[in-house]
Amino acid sequence: MHERFPSRLLENAVEAFSTLPGIGRKTALRMVLSLLRREEEEVEAFGASIIRLKKEIQYCRVCHNISDSDLCPVCANPNRDPSVICVVENIRDVMSIENTRQFNGRYHVLGGIISPMDGIGPNNLEVESLVERVRSGDIIEVILALSTTMEGDTTNFYLYKKLKDFEIKISTIARGVSVGGEIEYTDEITLGRSIVNRLNYRDTLNL
Amino acid sequence: MHERFPSRLLENAVEAFSTLPGIGRKTALRMVLSLLRREEEEVEAFGASIIRLKKEIQYCRVCHNISDSDLCPVCANPNRDPSVICVVENIRDVMSIENTRQFNGRYHVLGGIISPMDGIGPNNLEVESLVERVRSGDIIEVILALSTTMEGDTTNFYLYKKLKDFEIKISTIARGVSVGGEIEYTDEITLGRSIVNRLNYRDTLNL
Numbered sequence: 001m002h003e004r005f006p007s008r009l010l011e012n013a014v015e016a017f018s019t020l021p022g023i024g025r026k027t028a029l030r031m032v033l034s035l036l037r038r039e040e041e042e043v044e045a046f047g048a049s050i051i052r053l054k055k056e057i058q059y060c061r062v063c064h065n066i067s068d069s070d071l072c073p074v075c076a077n078p079n080r081d082p083s084v085i086c087v088v089e090n091i092r093d094v095m096s097i098e099n100t101r102q103f104n105g106r107y108h109v110l111g112g113i114i115s116p117m118d119g120i121g122p123n124n125l126e127v128e129s130l131v132e133r134v135r136s137g138d139i140i141e142v143i144l145a146l147s148t149t150m151e152g153d154t155t156n157f158y159l160y161k162k163l164k165d166f167e168i169k170i171s172t173i174a175r176g177v178s179v180g181g182e183i184e185y186t187d188e189i190t191l192g193r194s195i196v197n198r199l200n201y202r203d204t205l206n207l
Numbered sequence: 208m209h210e211r212f213p214s215r216l217l218e219n220a221v222e223a224f225s226t227l228p229g230i231g232r233k234t235a236l237r238m239v240l241s242l243l244r245r246e247e248e249e250v251e252a253f254g255a256s257i258i259r260l261k262k263e264i265q266y267c268r269v270c271h272n273i274s275d276s277d278l279c280p281v282c283a284n285p286n287r288d289p290s291v292i293c294v295v296e297n298i299r300d301v302m303s304i305e306n307t308r309q310f311n312g313r314y315h316v317l318g319g320i321i322s323p324m325d326g327i328g329p330n331n332l333e334v335e336s337l338v339e340r341v342r343s344g345d346i347i348e349v350i351l352a353l354s355t356t357m358e359g360d361t362t363n364f365y366l367y368k369k370l371k372d373f374e375i376k377i378s379t380i381a382r383g384v385s386v387g388g389e390i391e392y393t394d395e396i397t398l399g400r401s402i403v404n405r406l407n408y409r410d411t412l413n414l
Contacts, residue, residue, distance in 0.1 A: 004305050006267075006298070007275045013260040016253045020238045029299065031227045035257060036264065036273075043261040046223045047254035050242060053220040054250040057243065060213075066243075068214045091213070092236065098211050 062133070064109040064126050066091045074098075074106055081105045083140040087130065087159065089113050089147065097145065105143075108133065113146055113155040122158055130159070134166050141169040148175055269340070271316040271333050273298045281305075281313055288312045290347040294337065294366065296320050296354065304352065312350070315340065320353055320362040329365055337366070341373050348376040355382055 005011035010032065017028035035043050059065070060072035063085075067073070074080055074094075084105030088094055094107050110125045134142065142163055146152035156172060163170055176194035177186045186194075212218035217239065224235035242250050266272070267279035270292075274280070281287055281301075291312030295301055301314050317332045341349065349370055353359035363379060370377055383401035384393045393401075 004302065006279050006281065006301065007264060007273050009256075009260045009264055009275055010273055013256045016256045019253075021241050022234070022237075027229070029302075030229075032257075032260065033298065034228050036261060038261075040261055044258050046226075047256075047258040049216075049220045049223045050239075051251050051254040053216045053239065054243060054245075054247050057214060057216055066214050066217055068216055072213050074213065091240065094213065095211065095236075 060109075063107045064111060064129070065094055065107055079104075083138055084143065085130070085133065085139060085141070086143045086145050088145050089152075093145065105141075110146075110155070113151045114158060115151045125155075127159065127162065131162055134163060134168060139166070139168050141171060144170065144172040146172075148173075267316075270314045271318060271336070272301055272314055286311075290345055291350065292337070292340065292346060292348070293350045293352050295352050296359075300352065312348075317353075317362070320358045321365055322358045332362075334366065334369065338369055341370060341375060346373070346375050348378060351377065351379040353379075355380075 005014070013032045013035075014025060014028045017023055017031050018025045020028075023031075035046065056068075058067050058070055060067045060075055061070045062075045063072060065072040065074065069076075081104050085108050086097065086103055086105055087108045087110060088097065089110055089112060091109060094109060097103050097107075108126065108130050110127070110130075112120050112125055114120060114122060114125070130142075133139065142159075144156045144159060146155050160170055174197065175190060176197065177183065177190065183191065212221070220239045220242075221232060221235045224230055224238050225232045227235075230238075242253065263275075265274050265277055267274045267282050268277045269282045270279060272279040272281065276283075288311050292315050293304065293310055293312055294315045294317060295304065296317055296319060298316060301316060304310050304314075315333065315337050317334070317337075319327050319332050321327060321329060321332070337349075340346065349366075351363045351366060353362050367377055381404065382397060383404065384390065384397065390398065
């Protein structure tokens with residue numbers, strides 16, 4: 001159903017919003033009408049924040065994280081351990097891991113994972129720059145923190161092959177039963193992995 | 208949980224999007240990162256469409272519908288019957304009724320409904336301009352097409368009192384079982400109304 005808009009300006013704005021992920025035309029219209037009810041300065045600030053972001057945003061020259069300058073806050077922070085690199089798919093994953101406050105090393109943002117179905121191969125990702133970082137720096141460990149999907153596993157294996165000849169530890173995030181998860185409702189593959197990769201109980205006590 | 212953003216520009220844009228109705232910070236971040244992956248021209252057009260909308264939009268001087276000029280497309284259309292006015296709460300309702308293609312008159316957008324809980328009284332709505340339209344024009348019928356809620360009923364009754372001394376027909380949209388609705392699942396009040404306001408079956412045949 002194509003709606004008839006009483007205004008071309010309104011239609012343009014609704015069309016713009018409905019290109020956002022998960023936003024249909026009805027929701028887009030609701031958003032646009034909500035903006036229309038605000039003060040002009042607020043709406044201008046809204047529009048300007050998008051334009052400025054795209055125009056002025058930079059990517060960290062070391063880890064490719066999003067940044068306001070050419071070095072991201074993590075890479076610029078002298079208190080972060082430069083010898084441990086956590087490899088993630090995207091910026092959102094950096095933010096998720098930062099929110100856990102459990103990691104004090106640095107990141108490497110691949111910009112995606114290997115996915116032949118979507119036409120994404122290793123050359124579309126920041127793989128060479130990762131190898132270069134490992135080659136030129138005093139790296140002790142690379143943590144592969146990719147999704148536990150087929151694409152994630154493929155990428156893990158590809159990175160492992162690229163890095164295995166360096167004298168570093170290559171680790172991957174633990175797979176297991178979620179904290180608070182019930183055994184009964186855990187899928188069999190995860191449960192099986194959690195038994196195979198069982199932990200020394202004593203080691204879990206000081207977490 | 209307050210997330211730590213690697214960029215102030217990113218944070219500003221996410222904050223702007225999370226002021227939209229129904230959008231939390233996670234969804235806002237997803238939207239902003241989706242914009243960031245697009246071409247600069249597209250992102251600028253996006254931002255500009257919002258700013259232009261707010262700056263240049265007008266409201267129809269007759270019916271208060273949203274418009275690109277001071278007369279909306281419905282009021283400017285000589286093929287629409289000017290003697291029938293359909294009173295609605297907002298612009299979205301105009302669009303919904305237009306989409307049915309069952310109405311060929313003109314509109315009057317109240318800009319809300321009477322809702323003491325939200326501090327909205329008749330003086331906050333376009334009531335006087337409606338009375339003025341009825342007084343000065345050759346109006347035959349006013350259709351009250353407000354929500355069938357308590358606030359809608361209150362507003363209907365208020366408008367009825369304002370308009371009842373004019374020599375016009377005052378009607379309201381039919382309440383009844385939805386088309387395709389099953390009797391069993393229709394609420395009792397709607398079902399009761401649909402029996403009291405039953406239609407001559409013959410009249411329904413040519414719909």
